[in-house]
Amino acid sequence: MSFVLRPATLADASAVTDLLNAVDVIEIGRPETDLHTVEADLKHPETDLERDSWLAFDGDRLVAYGLLWDNSGGERIDIDHYVLPDRQEAGQLVLEAMEARALGRARENGSGHSVVHLHLNIEPTLDTSLIRARGWSVVRRYHVLRRAVDRTRDQAPPLPAGVRLRSCATEADRLRVHELYQASFAEHFDFQPRAYEPWLHDVDAEGLDWSLVWIVGTEDLGDSGFLLARDDREAMGWIRSIGVLREARGRGLAGLLLEQAFAAFAARGRDTVGLGVDTSNATGAPALYARQGMSLHYAVDTWEAVLR
Structure with a gap:
């Protein structure tokens, strides 16, 4: 043929x-x-x-x-x-x-x-x-997870004392999300550092609703984490990235960001929210997503070849 x-x-x-x-x-x-x-x-x-x-x-x-x-x-x-x-x-x-x-x-x-x-x-x-x-051989496995959301169950979470949360509303906020992204993902498998302009393309900034991007911080540490979501997928609302700086982990900030995203998507009439996670992630992300009610949709392998 x-x-x-x-x-x-x-x-x-x-x-x-x-x-x-x-x-x-x-x-x-x-x-x-x-x-x-x-x-x-x-x-x-x-x-x-x-x-x-x-x-x-x-x-x-x-x-x-x-x-x-x-x-x-x-x-x-x-x-x-x-x-x-x-x-x-x-x-x-x-x-x-x-x-x-x-x-x-x-x-x-x-x-x-x-x-x-x-x-x-x-x-x-x-x-x-x-x-x-x-x-070629498999070097990593990722899970695509999903969770049902609804307006009654999923409400914006109350903020603990000393914690602040804001939408990404200004160019300065976008720059801050980029900084938080680079810092919080630096130790992740296959991370490639990206300058601001290339990163904007990576996240398809032109088509991104920045009201679905949040920055979380604490009084003692300042801006400490972010969540970047998008509502332009027909199949489901999508959480593209969520990251918390190493020094701020263990304070419930990632869970707070997830609950905020679930509530926002539910308010928009979405019934499902999804995200992808490295099954070997050392930050505890897979366990966090399980606690938040997310379950397996499908799995993806990273294949690698070294060509000479």
Whole structure:
């Protein structure tokens, strides 16, 4: 079987969204990919679509898609890869092209090798024997959790004495959230430091409702944590990031932020809120989310290959 391989353009966003939703239905039981999310990915500032994206067609049918980006400026390269289960050969063609480009990109950055990461559902449409044979292995597992919310149960939490909470209303607040993000995530697996402007793209700031971003602080420590949520996913309200500085952990600030987000989404008429968590997170986040009533929706593995 022969396939046509070409780079993606922004005009392909709708077709890519359809493909990703077809994969979603197979992997998690329902479509959960939104067009604006694909468009944001295709606009990634560290992605040159002509060189860093791939579409594989079987006739007029899009059957595989790949995207590569470089947040590190060094050896670490990230890729996305999607393929329909009956078109594994197309998926392999895309993967081979991505590996070659990842190594080339790392060499452009001055590194002699590339460490590439790919996130896949634990039961993906991609035949994982193909990537294991190419030296890929699982290095981390993430859970996507979700929780039902309603207006009656989920109310804005009372603030303990000495604790303050505010929405992200000004540019100064946005800068502060960026600082808190960089500091609270610095010790997390695979963290890549990001300057303010690239970080704004990472969180799709243009499409972000900043009233769903909160900063929490204490009288003795000042601003100590944040929660960044978004309400532009059709499937559910989404908590993209939550972080608390090391010196402020153990005071219930993360739980307070979660309860604030649950209440805000419930007030907007949402019935479900989700987030992703590293199952090996050492800050106690998985246990916190369980206490807050969040349960497993699906699981994702981080696959890694070292290319030389």
